[in-house]
Amino acid sequence: MNATAMTWWQVAAAVPLVGVAVAAAGYQRLGLTRDLVTAAVRAAAQLAAVGAVLLLLFAHAATAGILGWIAVMLLIAGQVAGRRGRAVPRARALATIAIATGSLPVLVALTVFGVLAVRAEVMIPISGMVIATAMQATGVTLLRVAEEVGHHRPAIETRLALGMPVTAAFAPHRRSAVRTALLPAIDSTKVVGLVSLPGAMTGLIIAGVDPLTAIRYQVVVMYMLLAAATLAATTSAYLAHHALFDTTAHRLRTPETAGGPGRWTIRGVVRR
Structure with a gap:
């Protein structure tokens, strides 16, 4: 498999890392659980949206x-x-x-x-x-x-x-x-x-x-x-x-x- 071709399934395999961060923050009672989850979800959504825009810009801008x-x-x-x-x-x-x-x-x-x-x-x-x-x-x-x-x-x-x-x-x-x-x-x-x-x-x-x-x-x-x-x-x-x-x-x-x-x-x- 091409090392540079990462699939969405491979991206999903990294999601448990966010779970580890959330669990650690919750165990320490840092009050950051919501912020961590929000940041992770926003990062994925924003990057996906920006990626779509960049495809258009790279092709036509x-x-x-x-x-x-x-x-x-x-x-x-x-x-x-x-x-x-x-x-x-x-x-x-x-x-x-x-x-x-x-x-x-x-x-x-x-x-x-x-x-x-x-x-x-x-x-x-x-x-x-x-x-x-x-x-x-x-x-x-x-x-x-x-x-x-x-x-x-x-x-x-x-x-x-x-x-x-x-x-x-x-x-x-x-x-x-x-x-x-x-x-x-x-x-x-x-x-x-x-x-x-x-x-x-x-x-x-x-x-x-x-x-x-x-x-x-x-x-x-x-x-x-x-x-x-x-x-x-x-x-x-x-x-x-x-x-x-x-x-x-x-x-x-x-x-x-x-x-x-x-x-x-x-x-x-x-x-x-």
């Missing part, structure tokens, strides 16, 4: 179709990352901008230099990997920025009261958030090939491509992901910084508890 699909991925990724950092004002819009800033320059650069062919079967999977990496970095950055403000508000306001500019007052916390967001991408790049064979390389090898050719593709992919994560994390930190602070009055914006989620007012110590 022109450049406009590729760009449209990338735009949809960016919008969805922005919503997901924005939910992680919802304590930051306009988090979803900021997340979408940050993800686009991290992903699009990388994809455009490699397309211009001829590394990526402008074909649906190339651009869509690669774009998905890049956007997903930028999404994860953005979500973690926004979450950590909000946590840093919440945990270190007195220290930040003290610096502002002593006359320190907003950028300098928040700089240590912004750097901490970006470092945390970039650690997964950095660690993955460090151990690639030693601890894991990533998806692109594994897929090519399974498809029968020479390992050295697969390695060349994987090196390009890892560099793309590292660049996308760094650009997205730094951009989201910058945007979150300007959303959380009034840089003119040198004040910290905080959520208005009485007004509910999403309402923000200016509060803080005026710089003298």
